[in-house]
Amino acid sequence: MMICVECGSQVEELKRGLCLECYVQKYVDADIEDPIEIKLCSKCGSAKKGKKWLERPDLQSIMLDRIEDAISLSSSIDQFSYHVEFHEGDPRNIKVNVTIEMVVEDHIREKDLSSNIILKKDQCTNCSRREGNYYEAILQVRPSKKEMTEEQKKGVIRTVHKRIKEDKEKKRDIFITAEREIHGGLDFYLSDKMVSKNLSYDIADKFGGVVTTSSELAGREDGRNVYRMTYSVRLPPYEEGDFIGHQGMIYRIKNAKSGSDPVTVHDIKNDKITTLDKKKIKEAHIYGGEELIKKAVVVSEEENEIQVLDPETYDTKTLLKPEDHPPGKKEVEVIKVDERLVLIPQEKD
Numbered sequence: 001m002m003i004c005v006e007c008g009s010q011v012e013e014l015k016r017g018l019c020l021e022c023y024v025q026k027y028v029d030a031d032i033e034d035p036i037e038i039k040l041c042s043k044c045g046s047a048k049k050g051k052k053w054l055e056r057p058d059l060q061s062i063m064l065d066r067i068e069d070a071i072s073l074s075s076s077i078d079q080f081s082y083h084v085e086f087h088e089g090d091p092r093n094i095k096v097n098v099t100i101e102m103v104v105e106d107h108i109r110e111k112d113l114s115s116n117i118i119l120k121k122d123q124c125t126n127c128s129r130r131e132g133n134y135y136e137a138i139l140q141v142r143p144s145k146k147e148m149t150e151e152q153k154k155g156v157i158r159t160v161h162k163r164i165k166e167d168k169e170k171k172r173d174i175f176i177t178a179e180r181e182i183h184g185g186l187d188f189y190l191s192d193k194m195v196s197k198n199l200s201y202d203i204a205d206k207f208g209g210v211v212t213t214s215s216e217l218a219g220r221e222d223g224r225n226v227y228r229m230t231y232s233v234r235l236p237p238y239e240e241g242d243f244i245g246h247q248g249m250i251y252r253i254k255n256a257k258s259g260s261d262p263v264t265v266h267d268i269k270n271d272k273i274t275t276l277d278k279k280k281i282k283e284a285h286i287y288g289g290e291e292l293i294k295k296a297v298v299v300s301e302e303e304n305e306i307q308v309l310d311p312e313t314y315d316t317k318t319l320l321k322p323e324d325h326p327p328g329k330k331e332v333e334v335i336k337v338d339e340r341l342v343l344i345p346q347e348k349d
């Protein structure tokens with residue numbers, strides 16, 4: 001038997017000359033930081049947890065996390081548990097009491113600790129980047145000729161905004177720094193390279209067109225070169241409903257939004273739906289769209305031919321009649337390309 005120098009009780013084993021109970025009272029200890037700081041973004045209300053900023057934070061759980069981090073314990077402890085009490089009052093300076101139970105072998109020590117949680121105003125990475133007009137990439141959408149149509153512009157803007165909104169919901173650190181109409185097209189300055197790249201391919205798929213990538217040295221950060229990317233989508237020079245000519249044939253574009261796939265067209269002379277690959281499309285001559293279509297009065301009609309009045313000169317012209325052209329029409333639709341009048345068959349699906 002051995003005798004504890006503190007309380008005099010007889011025990012089998014001593015720790016630092018003490019019985020287990022005296023040892024626990026003397027050497028098993030806990031402490032807490034005071035004050036405990038939590039940084040909140042004064043712009044968007046994000047809270048900093050570790051190195052990260054959390055949007056729409058659950059403040060209660062962040063406070064509990066920070067309290068756990070702020071507690072320090074003697075290394076000899078086998079187990080511990082604690083109970084936290086928050087005191088109402090100043091919302092920027094919250095008083096907390098922590099009752100902590102520490103277990104060594106079968107002895108328990110309880111200790112009451114107290115601290116103050118201070119909510120400090122700061123600016124999150126996102127907000128400070130936003131203020132500094134930060135961007136990693138420019139997404140450009142450009143027409144091949146003239147201007148993008150209003151419909152194209154609206155469609156592209158909708159696609160970009162939708163994607164950014166979805167990513168934000170997944171709590172991704174992403175925003176549009178600037179967007180503008182320029183050179184008949186659109187520019188989006190985005191805070192994230194990958195999203196810009198993915199968006200450029202989405203837009204090329206949806207609206208037709210090809211993507212080109214370029215980069216520019218923007219400076220150095222942490223000893224590394226930082227590049228700013230430009231993803232440029234060149235929209236096709238034609239739109240749905242445009243008439244194009246290729247090797248003596250005349251086609252009407254049925255689906256311009258084919259991405260890299262062949263383009264579906266209506267072969268006007270043979271009244272047939274077919275496809276043209278991108279190479280042929282590139283070689284083709286674009287005559288124009290809807291505005292080319294004129295009504296022509298039918299003068300007479302035979303089995304394979306039809307006579308109409310040229311809507312410009314009023315000369316009688318003989319046109320080939322597509323196979324299933326409905327007979328007995330008083331007027332037909334025509335276009336004039338390369339000084340020739342061509343009958344437009346009914347739209348087919």
Ligand SMILES: [Zn+2]
Pocket residue numbers: 004005006007008009018019020021022023
């Ligand atoms: Zn003792």
Ligand SMILES: [Zn+2]
Pocket residue numbers: 041042043044045046123124125126127128
């Ligand atoms: Zn913020």
